[in-house]
Amino acid sequence: MITTSASSIQEIARLLDIGNVVYVHKKTGKIVSAPEFDDFADFNDSVNQAMEDVEMEPDSYLNIKSMNSRELYNTMMDFSQEIEDRSITKHLVEGLRKSNGISHFNNCMRTQCSELKQSWQSYLNEKVKFHIKRQLRKAR
Numbered sequence: 001m002i003t004t005s006a007s008s009i010q011e012i013a014r015l016l017d018i019g020n021v022v023y024v025h026k027k028t029g030k031i032v033s034a035p036e037f038d039d040f041a042d043f044n045d046s047v048n049q050a051m052e053d054v055e056m057e058p059d060s061y062l063n064i065k066s067m068n069s070r071e072l073y074n075t076m077m078d079f080s081q082e083i084e085d086r087s088i089t090k091h092l093v094e095g096l097r098k099s100n101g102i103s104h105f106n107n108c109m110r111t112q113c114s115e116l117k118q119s120w121q122s123y124l125n126e127k128v129k130f131h132i133k134r135q136l137r138k139a140r
Contacts, residue, residue: 009136012031013125024064079120080093092113
């Protein structure tokens, strides 16, 4: 059974955010991560050994995935609809409905909605932690 603390979940979120592949040992809860690109042979001997362990016993590890684009889009839409200022909500929702909705949302957060940037980051962090916890629960 995977047991994880709040700090472990935060660490997993951080590793995913910087683009790592993350595995959690199903019995010990040990976190193993490496850069997502394939050629990390020169990266670090301990990382190489840990990834070899994962490759040798793949059934012993759970691959934790970051949110896919649909999940991120839905999170952005939910956040947008919770904003009290209806004009900002309308602007964000209209941007999300464009062909590059995620890019429009991020651009708005950088330029026009900068006062909401901290709220967005907090909201997203909570959703990412929930996403990770849900994956860990499925493995139990």
